[in-house]
Amino acid sequence: MIPDKPGVSELFWSFSKMSMQAFGGVLPLAERLIVTDRKWLTRKEFVEMLAVSQAMPGPNIINLAIMLGDKFQGWRGGFSAMMGCLTFPMILVSLLTLAFQSVADNPITKGALLGMGAVSIGLVVAMGIRLAASQGHYRIGWLALAGTIVAVGFGGLSLPQTILIFGIPAILIRLFQLRSQEKKIKPNDT
Amino acid sequence: MTPEIGWPLILEIFIRFCMLSLLATGGALALAPTMHKYLVVEKGLINDTQFISSIALAQSAPGPNVLFVTVLGWQVAGFWGALATTMGALIPSALLAIYAGRKVLANSGSVWMKALREGLAPVAIGLTLATAIVLLKPWAGEWRVWALMLLSTAVAYFTRLAPLYSIIVGAIVGGFGFLQSVPA
Numbered sequence: 001m002i003p004d005k006p007g008v009s010e011l012f013w014s015f016s017k018m019s020m021q022a023f024g025g026v027l028p029l030a031e032r033l034i035v036t037d038r039k040w041l042t043r044k045e046f047v048e049m050l051a052v053s054q055a056m057p058g059p060n061i062i063n064l065a066i067m068l069g070d071k072f073q074g075w076r077g078g079f080s081a082m083m084g085c086l087t088f089p090m091i092l093v094s095l096l097t098l099a100f101q102s103v104a105d106n107p108i109t110k111g112a113l114l115g116m117g118a119v120s121i122g123l124v125v126a127m128g129i130r131l132a133a134s135q136g137h138y139r140i141g142w143l144a145l146a147g148t149i150v151a152v153g154f155g156g157l158s159l160p161q162t163i164l165i166f167g168i169p170a171i172l173i174r175l176f177q178l179r180s181q182e183k184k185i186k187p188n189d190t
Numbered sequence: 191m192t193p194e195i196g197w198p199l200i201l202e203i204f205i206r207f208c209m210l211s212l213l214a215t216g217g218a219l220a221l222a223p224t225m226h227k228y229l230v231v232e233k234g235l236i237n238d239t240q241f242i243s244s245i246a247l248a249q250s251a252p253g254p255n256v257l258f259v260t261v262l263g264w265q266v267a268g269f270w271g272a273l274a275t276t277m278g279a280l281i282p283s284a285l286l287a288i289y290a291g292r293k294v295l296a297n298s299g300s301v302w303m304k305a306l307r308e309g310l311a312p313v314a315i316g317l318t319l320a321t322a323i324v325l326l327k328p329w330a331g332e333w334r335v336w337a338l339m340l341l342s343t344a345v346a347y348f349t350r351l352a353p354l355y356s357i358i359v360g361a362i363v364g365g366f367g368f369l370q371s372v373p374a
Contacts, residue, residue, distance in 0.1 A: 019252060019253050019254065020252050020253070021252060022252050022253060022254075023249075023251075023252050023352055023353055023354050025255075026253070026254050048295070048298050048299075049295065051298060051303075051307060052291070052294050052295050052298050052303070053287070054216060054307060054311070055215075055294070055303060055306050055307040055310065056283070056286060056287055056290070056291070056294065057211065057212050057213060057214045057215055057282075057283045057286065058211060058214055058280070058282075058283025058284065058286070058287060059214070059217065059218045059254055059255070059256040059280075059283070060216075060217060061254050062254060062256065062280065062283070062284065062287070063283070063284075063287045063291070066284055066287040066288055066291060067287060067291040067292075067295065070287075070288055070291055070292065071292075075288050078284075078287070078288050078291075079288075082280075082284060085253070085254055086253070086254070086257070086280075088253075089251060089252050089253020089254070089257055090253070090257060090260055090276070092251045092252070092253070093247060093248055093251040093253065093257045093260055093261060094260060094261075094264060094272065096247050096250065096251055097247055097260075097261050097264045097265070098264070100243070100247060101264070101265070107367070108365045108366075108367075109365075110239065111364040111365050111366070111367050111368075111369060112360075112361040112362075112364045112365035113239060113242075113243035113246065113361075113364065114239055114242070114243070114335065114364045114369050115338060115359075115360035115361055115362070115363045115364020115365065115368075115369055116243060116246035116247075116250065116357050116360045116361045116364065117239065117242030117243050117245065117246045117325075117360075118242070118326070118335045118336075118338040118339045118342065118360060118364070118369070119246070119338060119339070119342040119356050119357050119359065119360030120242070120245045120246040120249045120250075120342075120353075120357060120360070121242060121245065121321065121322050121325055121326060121339050121342075122322075122338070122339040122340065122341065122342025122343040122344075122345075122346060122356070123249060123342060123343075123346050123353050123356065123357075124219050124222075124245065124318060124321055124322065125319060125321075125322045125339070125343045126342075126343045126344075126345075126346035126347040127219075127318065127346075128315055128318040128319040128321075129319075129343070129347055130347065131311075131314075131315045131318070132312075132315050132319070135311065135312060135315070136308070138308055138312070141308065141309070141311070141312035142312065144309075144312045144313050144316065145312035145313070145315055145316040145319075146316070147316070148312070148313050148315075148316025148317055148320060149316045149319050149320045149323070152223050152316065152317060152320035152323075152324065153223075153319075153320035153322075153323030153324055154323065156227065156324075158224060158227070159210065159213050159221070159223075159224040159317075160213060162313060162316075162317065163213060163215075163313065166312075166313050166316070167215075167309060167310055167313045168309075170309035170310070170312060170313060171305050171306055171309030171310060172305075172309070173309070174304075174305040174308050174309045175301060175302065175305035175309075178301045178304055178305055179301060182301065
């Protein structure tokens with residue numbers, strides 16, 4: 001059965017609803033919306049699209065929303081899915097910021113913000129550890145990971161430098177490995 | 191409605207965030223160390239506490255993590271600052287996703303794509319973890335801040351507690367003055 005393809009406004013509202021429910025990570029909810037509830041993609045298609053959205057620059061969930069919207073309704077669909085993810089949470093987070101700023105000089109606010117900041121960095125670290133745990137056995141990758149932490153954390157390496165020193169070699173070595181694996185599986189296959 | 195910091199700086203921030211947007215691999219938080227270097231260390235537009243509270247406020251609200259750049263923008267220069275950072279961080283990568291997404295998707299099984307993904311992922315994870323070191327460095331001598339951070343890491347890693355509750359606990363602990371605030 002092929003489900004109806006979503007329209008431009010349906011994309012906007014579905015993604016809005018999903019995004020407003022997402023505290024600390026939108027992706028699990030996106031999978032539920034796209035694969036389980038609406039059946040816009042099969043699980044395999046979803047995983048493929050997610051992988052591409054992770055390889056491209058920009059926030060993963062936004063890339064995913066754009067590509068999904070684009071698949072069904074062209075650039076208008078991509079735009080409305082993206083705006084769905086962003087519009088209401090952006091309004092909410094702006095109001096929250098203004099509320100905190102209006103009491104920013106209060107020592108209690110300052111202390112509270114520091115405490116919230118420390119906790120939220122802990123959340124980021126937990127996310128990083130989870131992602132690291134899901135890494136495969138690519139040794140050079142682990143080396144690049146450790147090198148990035150040290151060089152950026154203690155050496156103040158910039159983003160372009162990091163990609164140049166750790167990213168590009170890790171990609172090229174991986175490419176070389178994958179190529180030679182392919183040859184092993186299919187010898188003399190040209 | 192002219193921004194306090196002036197239009198040239200707003201434009202500069204916008205352009206800088208546009209460039210970062212195209213280098214942003216593996217999530218917006220991987221950009222935090224670079225944004226910190228630019229906004230706090232080089233430009234001195236906001237302080238360390240403001241920077242980490244941007245991440246905290248964004249995580250207290252629903253929606254994608256990338257919205258911490260919106261909060262950063264508000265703190266740097268109000269409405270126009272928020273517009274500059276948000277649009278800068280989103281527009282270039284969004285345009286790329288619209289124009290290149292289909293082509294990339296069609297080749298998603300290729301060896302090149304696989305190598306790109308598996309080569310960049312560890313760097314993105316490294317950047318995300320380095321965020322903790324870069325952002326908490328100013329509190330190097332304040333063990334309670336680090337203890338709170340590590341406790342929150344453990345809770346988030348080992349339990350399924352919604353992040354909002356942890357953040358509320360952090361607000362209470364800090365609000366009651368248990369943490370020695372800003373050294374800078």
